[in-house]
Amino acid sequence: MSTQPDLLYSEEEEALRAAVRDLLTDHCDPAGVIARIESDAPHDLALWKSLADGMGLAGLLVPEAQGGQGATHREVAVVLEELGRAVAPVPYLTSAVVATEALLACAGDEAAELLARLASGRTIGAxxxxxxxxxxxxxxxxxxxxxxxxxxxxxxxxxxxxxxxxxxxxxxxxxxxxxxxxxxxxxxxxxxxxxxxxxxxxxxxxxxxxxAEPAVRRALRAGAGLLASEQLGVGDWALTETVRYLKERKQFNRPVGGFQALKHRLAQLWLEVVNLRAAARNAADALATGADVDVAVAVAQAYAAPVAVHAAEEALQLHGGIGMTWEHPVHLYLKRAKADSIAYGTAGAHREALAELVDLQAP
Incomplete structure (x- = not known):
């Protein structure tokens, strides 16, 4: 049997993606997110209830015997891609991944009872x-x-x-x-x-x-590995929206996207996002199977942060004046990409960890 990771999405994962994207399209539009962050309650708890309770996504990592869905990190990665693509203000990564993984490392009735509550989505953990x-x-x-x-x-x-x-x-x-x-x-x-x-x-x-030690380590490792999928969602949105805008925007009576210099920049960005997809999928698959997890997570995080930030910066610049306005959502993506670039360790910290894991210390 091959031990090669399967980086492609299964039919079930694609169906899950479609369901999550439909929900976010209906309930998490950019104008709504911008209005929410201007209020004193940025979190969208109605959306969280639909995702966690309605669709059962809060319990994906929790075994069925403990009240969850008994899925794997691969399915969670698909959900996080879509949440990143919508910069959805929900505590999914923090509660359904990080807090849940910490509880999965603990034995005893107290942890089991709390895990079931988190899996139901009715309790939010941090x-x-x-x-x-x-x-x-x-x-x-x-x-x-x-x-x-x-x-x-x-x-x-x-x-x-x-x-x-x-x-x-x-x-x-x-x-x-x-x-x-x-x-x-x-x-x-x-x-x-x-x-x-x-x-x-x-x-x-x-x-x-x-x-605390094993629980926190396990939780932060899963958080870092799956954060790459959120960063992929951010980068993918930035690329897709920029291509769409440059096809519509005209200058000198022709679409801006037809100019050679911009085509080169978009082609470069496309390559970066495709490579990020491979790294993020590999990290999710490693977390799901337990094979070479530390290396896969370090590789994904060393690569993900610069790509997500670059994609959002290019989106901001290539949208021209409109991208500089508060009403256009691109600033949400740049801020999420920047904040994610230091979440669960910087790219530099992950490169150092990777060097140690593969015995390539600096001179």
Whole structure:
């Protein structure tokens, strides 16, 4: 039997893509996203309910015996591609992937019960580790005194809509803390569609779920590997929309897209996005099968960030004056690409990790 990863999409994955894209087309238009980020409630909880509860997508990574769908990271990657293409302001990556993976690493009734709640989509979870943290880096923990947690953590993505936080403590444990037991303060974030917050613990009660180290490592690794699919969605949108615009836009009475210099730039971008698709699919497949996961994730993240940012920058520039306006959604994609480029470790951090994994240390 071949051990080569299958990077093509299966019929089931394409059907899932079509269903998610239809939902987002109807309920997540760019004007709506822009209006939402201008309000004090950027998250679209009605859309989250449709995705998580209506379509059952919050439980894709959770085995059926534990209340989930029993699917794999490949299906999750398809969902994230579409969410990236729509810059959907929903806590899918943070709750259905990162928090869920952390719980899957914990044994015991407390973790199992919480996992089932996250899988149903009715409870939103957030891992209380800064969004910028790479899976092989250290992470801050809070103090545990007399069974209560004290301290503060910053850069926690989607904390504002979380019902429960998964919190590493200095005793080495991972604790479940109800969001209403802590103080959550929004922090300024470039990407307004995935807000981050500071979380302060002043004697918050926590329920121990298991060991923090393996749970956080597993969660951040899956987050990094699947983030590449979101970045692919961002890059693919930027390329598609730019090609469409340049076919319509006329200068000197001919379509701008006909000019040789722009054709070259678009061809280069197309190659980058195609290569990103291969890297993102490979990471999703590796997470699903457990083969060479660390290498696949590091390769995907080393490549994904620069491509997504370049695609969004080209989209902004090639849309000309219209791209510089607030009403056009391209700024949402550039901000998401920029924020994603430091999420779960920078491209440089992943290149360093990759060098170590394949024994290619710098001189």
């Amino acid at each position: 891992l209380a580790v800064g969004l910028h943290t790479a899976s092989n880096a250290g992470f801050p923990a809070v103090r545990l005194e007399d069974g209560a947690l004290h301290g503060e953590l910053t850069g926690i993505a989607d904390a504002a809509v979380a019902d429960v936080l998964l919190v590493p403590a200095e005793d080495g444990g991972l604790y479940a803390v109800d969001a209403d037991a802590v103080i959550i303060t929004p922090q300024v974030s470039l990407d307004l569609t995935r807000p981050v917050a500071k979380v302060v613990f002043e004697g918050a009660p926590g329920r121990r779920l298991g060991a």
